[in-house]
Amino acid sequence: MIRFENVSLTYPDTAGPTLSNVNLTITEGELAVLIGRTGSGKSTLLRAINGLVPHFTGGLLTGRVIVDGRDTRTHPPRELADVVGLVAQDPMSGFVTDTVEEELAYGMETLGVDPQAMRRRVEEALDLLGLADVRDRPLLSLSGGQRQRTAIGAVLTTNPAVLVLDEPTSALDPGAAEEVLAAIQRLVLDLGLTVLMAEHRLERVVQYADAIVVIEDGLVRSGTPAQMLAESPVVPPVVELGRQMGWSPLPLSVRDARRAGAPARAALAQTPLDSTAASHDSQTRPIGEVVAECDHLSIRYGGFVAIPDLSLTFRRGEIVALMGRNGAGKSSLLNSLVGLVKPRSGAVRVGADLADPWGMAGSHLITRVGLVPQEAGDLLYAQSVHDECVDADRQTSAPSGTARALLDSIAPGIDDQTHPRDLSEGQRLALVLAVVLTSSPPVILLDEPTRGLDYPGKKQFTKVLAKLADQGHCIVMATHDVELVASAAHRVVIIADGDLVADGPTSEVVVSSPMFAPQVSKVMRPFDVLTVAQAVQAMRSVAQG
Amino acid sequence: MLHPGAWWVWALGLAAAASRTTNPLLLILILAVAGLVVTARKPDAPWARSFTVFLKLGLFVIAIRVVFQVILGTPIGDHVLVALPVVPLPTWLAAIRLGGDITMESIIFAVCDGLRLAVLIACVGAANSLASPTRLLKAMPPALYEAGVAVVVAMTFAPQLVTDVGRVKQARRLRGRPSTGIRGALGAAMPVFEGAMDRAVTLAAAMDSRGYGRTKYLPARVRHFTAALMLGGLVGVCIGLFSLLQTSDSPGGHQEVGEPFLIFGILAAALGMYLGGKRSIRSRYRPDPWAIPEWLVSLCGVAAGVGVIAAGRWEPLSLSMPISPLAWPALPLVALVGIVLAALPAILAPELPVSKSLQRQAPAPQLTEVAA
Numbered sequence: 001m002i003r004f005e006n007v008s009l010t011y012p013d014t015a016g017p018t019l020s021n022v023n024l025t026i027t028e029g030e031l032a033v034l035i036g037r038t039g040s041g042k043s044t045l046l047r048a049i050n051g052l053v054p055h056f057t058g059g060l061l062t063g064r065v066i067v068d069g070r071d072t073r074t075h076p077p078r079e080l081a082d083v084v085g086l087v088a089q090d091p092m093s094g095f096v097t098d099t100v101e102e103e104l105a106y107g108m109e110t111l112g113v114d115p116q117a118m119r120r121r122v123e124e125a126l127d128l129l130g131l132a133d134v135r136d137r138p139l140l141s142l143s144g145g146q147r148q149r150t151a152i153g154a155v156l157t158t159n160p161a162v163l164v165l166d167e168p169t170s171a172l173d174p175g176a177a178e179e180v181l182a183a184i185q186r187l188v189l190d191l192g193l194t195v196l197m198a199e200h201r202l203e204r205v206v207q208y209a210d211a212i213v214v215i216e217d218g219l220v221r222s223g224t225p226a227q228m229l230a231e232s233p234v235v236p237p238v239v240e241l242g243r244q245m246g247w248s249p250l251p252l253s254v255r256d257a258r259r260a261g262a263p264a265r266a267a268l269a270q271t272p273l274d275s276t277a278a279s280h281d282s283q284t285r286p287i288g289e290v291v292a293e294c295d296h297l298s299i300r301y302g303g304f305v306a307i308p309d310l311s312l313t314f315r316r317g318e319i320v321a322l323m324g325r326n327g328a329g330k331s332s333l334l335n336s337l338v339g340l341v342k343p344r345s346g347a348v349r350v351g352a353d354l355a356d357p358w359g360m361a362g363s364h365l366i367t368r369v370g371l372v373p374q375e376a377g378d379l380l381y382a383q384s385v386h387d388e389c390v391d392a393d394r395q396t397s398a399p400s401g402t403a404r405a406l407l408d409s410i411a412p413g414i415d416d417q418t419h420p421r422d423l424s425e426g427q428r429l430a431l432v433l434a435v436v437l438t439s440s441p442p443v444i445l446l447d448e449p450t451r452g453l454d455y456p457g458k459k460q461f462t463k464v465l466a467k468l469a470d471q472g473h474c475i476v477m478a479t480h481d482v483e484l485v486a487s488a489a490h491r492v493v494i495i496a497d498g499d500l501v502a503d504g505p506t507s508e509v510v511v512s513s514p515m516f517a518p519q520v521s522k523v524m525r526p527f528d529v530l531t532v533a534q535a536v537q538a539m540r541s542v543a544q545g
Numbered sequence: 546m547l548h549p550g551a552w553w554v555w556a557l558g559l560a561a562a563a564s565r566t567t568n569p570l571l572l573i574l575i576l577a578v579a580g581l582v583v584t585a586r587k588p589d590a591p592w593a594r595s596f597t598v599f600l601k602l603g604l605f606v607i608a609i610r611v612v613f614q615v616i617l618g619t620p621i622g623d624h625v626l627v628a629l630p631v632v633p634l635p636t637w638l639a640a641i642r643l644g645g646d647i648t649m650e651s652i653i654f655a656v657c658d659g660l661r662l663a664v665l666i667a668c669v670g671a672a673n674s675l676a677s678p679t680r681l682l683k684a685m686p687p688a689l690y691e692a693g694v695a696v697v698v699a700m701t702f703a704p705q706l707v708t709d710v711g712r713v714k715q716a717r718r719l720r721g722r723p724s725t726g727i728r729g730a731l732g733a734a735m736p737v738f739e740g741a742m743d744r745a746v747t748l749a750a751a752m753d754s755r756g757y758g759r760t761k762y763l764p765a766r767v768r769h770f771t772a773a774l775m776l777g778g779l780v781g782v783c784i785g786l787f788s789l790l791q792t793s794d795s796p797g798g799h800q801e802v803g804e805p806f807l808i809f810g811i812l813a814a815a816l817g818m819y820l821g822g823k824r825s826i827r828s829r830y831r832p833d834p835w836a837i838p839e840w841l842v843s844l845c846g847v848a849a850g851v852g853v854i855a856a857g858r859w860e861p862l863s864l865s866m867p868i869s870p871l872a873w874p875a876l877p878l879v880a881l882v883g884i885v886l887a888a889l890p891a892i893l894a895p896e897l898p899v900s901k902s903l904q905r906q907a908p909a910p911q912l913t914e915v916a917a
Contacts (some may be wrong), residue, residue, distance in 0.1 A: 050754050081756030093744055094751030096694070098679060105830035110756035112826035119831065155755065340715050366721040378716040381736055395721050439721070 001162060001194045002026040002049055004220075007063035009044060009053065018044050020218040022063070026196060026211065028161075031188045032222070033205050034198040035234055036215035037454045039424045042198040043089075045215060046164050049196070050084035051077045068161050082111055085155025087165045091147045092139070100142070100150050101126075101135045107158040118157075125153040129183050144326040145176025149183055156187070163187065165197035169204060170451055173325045173480045174515050177204060200454055203236035203483065203519050207253035226250050234455045237483055237519045240532045245539060257523040264539040268527060271542050288316025291442040291474045292337055292369065293354070296346035299332050299498070306332040307498035309346070314474045316442060319465055321489035321506070322478040323516060329498035330478035331374075334445045337476075338371045350443055366396060369443040370436035372429070374451070377420065379432050385423070386416040388435060396439040407434035410464050425452030426460065433464070444468065446477035450484050462488040486510060486518035486530040506530065546588075547894050549676030550684050551839035555582075556672030558846030559887055562853035563664040566864040567657040568874045571853065571884065572664045578849075578888040579664075579671040585891040587674055599670025603663030610659030614651055617641065622650030622869045650868050657866045684833060688775070688821025691758065705744070709737045760824045767820065774817030781810025842890045852883015 004024040010017040018041045026032050036042050047053040051072035054061045065072040068083045085107075088094050097103045104125050108118045126132045129149045134142060142150065148168055155163065165184070169177035185208055187193045196213070199205050206212075212228035214221050221228065226249055229239045242251040242260065251257035292314040299307040307329045314320055322330050335341040336348050339357030350357050351368025360368075373379065382388040389403035396402075407414060411430035420428060429449060436444065450458050458481075465475055465488050479485060485492060485506060492509040494502040494516070502509045507528050511521050520535050521528075529535045556579070563575050580596075587593045625646045632643040682693045713733040717723070722732065752758075785807025856877035857864050863877040 052750055052754055056750050056753060077750075077754040078756050078759050081754060081759070084754070086751075086754045088747070088751060090747075093747040094755075096748075096752055096755070096757075102679075102830070107755045109827050109830055110759055112759075112828045115828055115830065115832070118828065122830070158756070338719060340718070362718045362721040362723070365718065371719050373712075373716065373719070375712075378712060378736070379720055381732070392720075435720070 001028045001030075001068060002196065003064075003066045004048075005064045005066070007048065007061065007065055009048065009059055009061045011057070011059040017218055018059075019048070019220070022218075022220045024213065024220055024222055026194060026213075028194055029188070029192045030210045031185075031195045031208060032197075032211040032213055033202070033209040033225075034196060034213045034215060035202060035232060036198075037233060038200075038426065038452055038457060040215050041218050042215055043166055045220070046166050046196065046198060047086070048072065049162065049164050050080045050086050051075060052086070078110075081107065081160075082158055083160055084162045084164060085152075085158065085160035087148075087151050087155055087163070087168060089167045089170060091151035094151065095139050095154075098138055098140075099136055100131055100139065103139060103150055103154050104131075104157050107154055111158055113158070121157045121159070125157050128156070128186065129153045130179070143176065144172050145179045148172065148176070148180050152180070152183060152187075161194060163193050163195045163197075165195065167198050167200060170200060171326075171448075174482060175325060177201075177480075181205060181208070200234075200452075201236075201481070201483075202234065203238065206236055206239070207256075225252055237532050238523060241520060241523065241535055244532065244536045254519055254522045257519075261523055261539070264542065265524065265527070267542040268538060287318060288472060288474075290315050290354070291352060292350045292476070294333070294336065294343075294346065294348045297333075297336060297348060298344045298346050299329070299336055299341055300344045305498065307336075310495070310498060310500060311346075312493065312500070312503070314443065314476055316472045316474050317469050318491055319469050319475045319489050320477070320491045320493060321485040322476060322493050322495070323480070323485065324495040324501070328495050330495065331447060332498070333495070334371060334447055334476070334478055337443070337445060338369050339365060352442055363395075366436075366439040366441060368441055369445065370439070370441040371445040372432050372436055372447065372449060374447045376429050376432040376449075379435060380420040380428070383419060384416065385414055385418050385420065385431060388420060388431060392435040392438040398438050403434050403438040406437050407431060410434055411460070426454075426457035429453070429461070430464075437468075442472070443474045443476070446475065446479075448479055449477055450479065450481050458484055458487075482510065482516050482518045485516070486521065492516075546677075546680070546833065546897065547586075547675075547842060548684065548833040548835050548839045549681040550835070551842045552676040553672045553681070554843035555846030555887065555890060556668045556675075558843070558848070558850040559671075559884075560665050560668035561850035562880070562884060562887075563661060563668060565853050565857055566880070567661050567866050568864055569657050569660060569866060570874050570876055571864070571880055572657070572660045574881070574884050575849070575887075576664050576667055578884055579667050581888055582891045582894075583671050583674055586894045586897070588677070588897050592678060593674045596667075596670050596674040599666050599673070602670075603666045606663050606666065607656060607659035610662070611652060611655045614655035615647055616643065618651050618655065620646045620648045620651050621654060622648050622871065624649035624871070626652070650871060653866065653871070654868050680833060683829060686818045686822055687825035687827055688771075688818045690825065690827060694757070706737065706741060709740050713737055713740075759826060761826055763824050768824075771817050771820040774813050775821065776817075778810045778812070778814025778817055781806050781813060783810070785810050838893065838895055841893045845887050845889045845893070849883045849887035852886070853880045855883075856880035 002025070004022045007019055007022040008017050009019040022045070034042055034045065044053055047057070048061070048065050049067055049072075053059065055072075055076045067080065070080060070083060072080065095103055096106050101122060104122045105118055108121065113121075126135055129152060131146065131149060131153060134146060139147065139150065152163070152165070152168070168184070169180055172180065181204055184195060184197070188195055197205070206225055206229065209225050211222055212225045212232070214228050214232050216233060229235050229252070230243070230250055235243070238251050238254060238257045242257060245261075245264075247257075247260040251260050290313045293312065295311050297307055297310045298305070310333065322333065324330055332341060336343055337350055337357065339360055342358050348357060349355060355368060357365060357369065380388055382391055385407075389407060390400070392398075392403040393400050407430060410433055411427055414423070414427055414431070420431060423431060450461060453461060462484065469475055469490075477489075489506045492502065492504065492506050493500065494509065494513075507530060510516050510518065510530065511528060518530055520532055521530050524535050524538075527538065529538055559575055559579060563572060566572065583596050587596070619642060625648050627647045629644045629647060631645045634641060634643060682690075685693045710733055713736045717732055785803050788803030789807060853864070856879045859879070860875070860877055863875040864880070866874050
């Protein structure tokens with residue numbers, strides 16, 4: 001269905017080729033998952049399938065890409081629109097019309113589909129993707145999961161043979177991600193669609209995949225999931241656990257891993273509990289004074305109540321994960337802590353002196369609290385990493401070289417002359433973090449920090465967070481990433497519709513929730529284990545003992 | 546829902562009527578008719594709230610017109626209200642007169658003249674709040690569709706730009722930099738434009754991969770001929786409308802050339818659009834039907850225009866406000882009947898269906914993103 005023959009691609013002004021000599025075949029009806037580190041050329045490969053690369057982006061493509069018998073060399077993207085449906089990472093940026101129903105029909109209109117067939121297919125797509133209830137709603141009022149399903153539906157109505165998805169769940173909370181993945185699975189099983197999707201959070205998709213395509217430095221390999229994951233640079237936690245424990249065949253799902261781990265769990269049950277409890281230090285951690293708090297906080301936008309009444313305190317040395325659905329009020333809470341949103345009632349206090357951030361001058365604010373927004377790049381505007389660091393020093397009257405030293409301690413070896421736009425996602429996050437830390441605020445807030453990070457990037461990031469907490473910073477991060485929470489956070493706060501639902505140590509809050517529990521904890525249930533390292537340590541200790 | 550084109554025909558009929566008269570009785574009647582229909586049949590959508598904005602704009606226009614008359618106008622009649630000194634101007638500016646007596650007649654003349662423009666604006670405003678812009682786009686002839694998409698996309702970008710400015714300003718504050726004042730605005734401009742460019746490119750890629758711009762092959766000769774026809778036609782229509790809408794007593798009126806130009810223009814443009822449409826393979830999802838209610842509504846609007854024009858033919862003086870000497874304006878029967886007919890859509894147009902899912906769902910906008 002999709003065939004790459006000796007494809008190489010070089011963008012102008014880059015040192016090496018982005019794709020080199022790719023040979024890849026994806027047969028009809030397959031669900032293939034494309035994995036690779038950030039910046040390894042995943043998006044380029046996906047966009048080459050419908051001809052956006054190189055027709056739209058420029059660059060020199062050699063070799064041939066053939067989709068359903070059509071060569072992208074002679075067919076520009078619009079001539080492939082009836083064969084390939086491409087869903088971009090941010091669905092909102094690709095919407096043309098303003099209601100769900102019109103968006104579903106748009107692609108068919110441009111292809112000149114007969115009006116009666118069009119009507120029928122829209123109804124089918126509404127049912128298939130569970131959008132019938134919101135059919136005449138404006139796209140702006142939809143939730144993240146609904147938007148993503150609308151975007152999938154919008155390309156589906158043109159009856160494409162191939163569906164290409166670029167990280168469809170990266171911006172979604174776990175529940176909404178489930179919705180979207182379930183919809184994709186149904187398309188593969190019921191309609192026999194060929195699907196190629198890129199995804200960072202492999203734990204969600206690997207068990208459904210027929211094939212895995214690994215891309216590394218522009219080189220592409222593909223094979224069955226078990227084969228490819230044995231050596232892939234990025235793997236989900238269950239696979240990592242299986243690799244370290246030497247389980248064969250390699251488990252791909254929680255179910256497989258539970259079965260493979262049954263003997264080890266039985267052995268654990270025989271031994272006293274202290275061997276597992278040792279892995280957790282959240283109860284015994286020394287915790288400092290309060291550096292941020294909200295007291296009966298209430299936030300409204302017009303008539304819409306984002307947070308009705310919320311009281312929370314955050315202390316030095318803590319890493320707190322803020323979880324909840326999209327639109328639950330996480331961003332509102334963070335924004336009120338940096339004085340971007342005025343509380344309707346109640347009080348917000350931050351910094352060592354617990355001052356009110358609302359209306360505070362920027363230069364005073366940054367010594368008390370720093371926020372890394374969802375689009376971390378928003379904070380950067382200089383032309384090079386060096387300028388950005390110098391600027392940060394000057395802004396905070398820190399001794400020159402402070403920001404650069406911080407950056408080196410977080411992510412060493414970034415070239416001074418690089419433009420911030422050309423940094424990888426992880427490097428950019430490191431730079432923003434360094435800039436924010438230059439004024440050494442006691443409170444650091446992070447909004448979805450790991451959105452573009454792969455597993456090695458996340459691992460590095462987790463280490464940085466732990467170090468900052470040890471230095472006495474208080475870290476609050478809003479995130480959907482349960483695996484990150486399991487490995488990094490001491491305390492988890494879950495909010496829904498602005499109300500506090502749960503607040504406690506990570507192990508208690510996260511394990512008890514089927515939605516937020518990380519994979520390892522599902523595998524090791526009923527034992528209180530959250531990360532691969534802890535699980536391996538626990539199982540080895542009983543094996544030796 | 547009524548076809549948006551029907552509302553536009555109705556509103557243009559009213560506007561044509563308003564443009565031909567300075568008779569305040571007729572003008573106020575037209576305004577009342579427009580207001581009545583808007584209140585009766587306006588849907589509950591953001592774009593439907595624009596009618597009051599247009600009314601305010603109209604008031605502003607009248608005020609400006611009066612101010613200009615007072616400062617620069619030649620006095621008409623002899624009912625002096627205030628006597629102002631005339632500012633002496635050099636001889637080479639003799640055509641302009643600054644200051645001087647303010648007469649009742651000149652004020653009334655200015656108000657009536659301004660009212661004509663204000664009512665015209667109100668008619669456009671009525672169409673704007675009765676007909677959805679996106680539905681109007683759907684009803685565009687295929688030849689104009691692609692240009693229409695560009696306009697609509699541009700319109701959705703404006704609010705996005707405002708959101709972006711807010712976001713960048715917040716980011717500057719988080720870096721401890723000035724976020725207000727000139728320096729703040731300058732610092733915010735660059736990232737905002739970069740963001741807008743990025744989004745435009747993403748959207749273009751998305752539209753391209755969804756088949757936007759797929760065309761059938763037509764020989765180059767046909768394409769050039771089509772373009773020439775459309776352009777010539779539009780110019781013809783403009784000249785024709787301009788000459789026709791000039792009142793007979795205004796200087797430089799060339800009504801006799803108006804009709805042939807208009808007819809030629811419409812024919813050429815229609816042919817051009819027909820040929821241009823041949824290239825498009827686009828089909829329409831649930832097109833708005835043009836049925837009896839649409840005919841009725843548009844005919845009602847046309848009636849107003851025809852009524853006033855007919856009154857102008859038979860009793861030309863009845864359409865203008867008698868200024869010198871001042872008198873109560875006449876009320877031509879034909880025009881009256883036409884305008885009253887234009888009020889009928891308030892009852893004739895079908896009532897709006899209430900959207901089920903909108904009713905069920907409380908309006909909870911995703912404001913977290915605006916705040917983020």
